[in-house]
Amino acid sequence: MIESGRGMRQLKKVYLEITNVCNLNCSFCPGTQRPAGFLSAGEFRYFGEKLRPYTKYLYLHLMGEPLLHPNLEELLAISEEFGFRVMITTNGTLLKERGELLCVSPVVEKVSISLHSFEGNEDCGELEHYLDTCIRFAQESSRAGKRCALRLWNLDGEDTQGVNDLNGMILKALGQAFPTPWREGRRGTTLAPNLFLEWGERFNWPDMSAPEEDKPSFCYGLRDQVGVLWDGTVVPCCLDHEGDIPLGSLREQTLEEILDSPRAKAIYNGFSQRKARETLCRRCGFSKRFD
Numbered sequence: 001m002i003e004s005g006r007g008m009r010q011l012k013k014v015y016l017e018i019t020n021v022c023n024l025n026c027s028f029c030p031g032t033q034r035p036a037g038f039l040s041a042g043e044f045r046y047f048g049e050k051l052r053p054y055t056k057y058l059y060l061h062l063m064g065e066p067l068l069h070p071n072l073e074e075l076l077a078i079s080e081e082f083g084f085r086v087m088i089t090t091n092g093t094l095l096k097e098r099g100e101l102l103c104v105s106p107v108v109e110k111v112s113i114s115l116h117s118f119e120g121n122e123d124c125g126e127l128e129h130y131l132d133t134c135i136r137f138a139q140e141s142s143r144a145g146k147r148c149a150l151r152l153w154n155l156d157g158e159d160t161q162g163v164n165d166l167n168g169m170i171l172k173a174l175g176q177a178f179p180t181p182w183r184e185g186r187r188g189t190t191l192a193p194n195l196f197l198e199w200g201e202r203f204n205w206p207d208m209s210a211p212e213e214d215k216p217s218f219c220y221g222l223r224d225q226v227g228v229l230w231d232g233t234v235v236p237c238c239l240d241h242e243g244d245i246p247l248g249s250l251r252e253q254t255l256e257e258i259l260d261s262p263r264a265k266a267i268y269n270g271f272s273q274r275k276a277r278e279t280l281c282r283r284c285g286f287s288k289r290f291d
Contacts, residue, residue, distance in 0.1 A: 017062035026120030091117035204285025
């Protein structure tokens with residue numbers, strides 16, 4: 001196992017995009033116009049070695065569906081070698097094929113399943129079959145000692161109900177699989193040991209075509225997290241889906257050099273003063289959560 005360095009700034013998490021390819025086309029996802037690609041095992045090792053001194057937690061996504069990666073098992077093995085604690089976010093459609101790998105891998109700590117993917121697609125098949133696959137995995141991962149989060153848009157009332165009250169149908173299925181009473185929390189519900197229902201509001205992804213807002217703003221980008229696109233480009237946060245704020249390349253630079261760049265420092269210091277220095281940041285709907 002490779003130990004983290006001492007005296008270096010620590011991030012709560014790093015989003016390392018192993019692919020920007022997805023098998024769905026969700027209505028709520030902005031997608032990306034960047035060239036499609038998959039991070040090779042060699043590149044993953046190279047990036048992982050550079051990132052390990054700065055974080056314990058590696059999120060294997062930014063855009064794309066990570067379970068599509070053909071070498072996922074090898075990437076998890078490399079992550080274990082480096083001592084990462086890996087988080088996976090998936091749309092759930094490939095859990096039948098890749099779920100066992102996630103359950104047996106000692107490095108996978110948490111799997112988040114975006115149940116609202118069904119709402120945004122006609123390609124998920126029947127709701128009953130989709131939910132059965134997700135619920136079976138949730139039960140198996142819970143028994144394996146993994147944390148599993150079922151994510152659902154359900155704080156916005158009718159805007160998130162979907163056709164025939166989709167949220168209600170999902171909650172009914174969860175109630176049958178995981179008997180109540182559930183333990184309610186501030187941002188989620190515990191359904192069973194290691195198994196949670198997480199909810200949240202919809203938000204507008206940052207986009208250069210969105211209207212710009214000039215008001216006090218704050219973000220945890222570069223403070224708690226950074227994102228690394230599959231081509232090595234480092235961006236301030238996991239929502240920069242097009243790489244509109246490239247801070248440098250992990251192929252040619254160290255993360256420390258990138259974080260110490262004038263542009264990165266301006267972003268960080270700007271948010272310390274509640275000012276969004278970048279045009280994209282002033283077009284981000286997610287930042288409203290920190291108002």
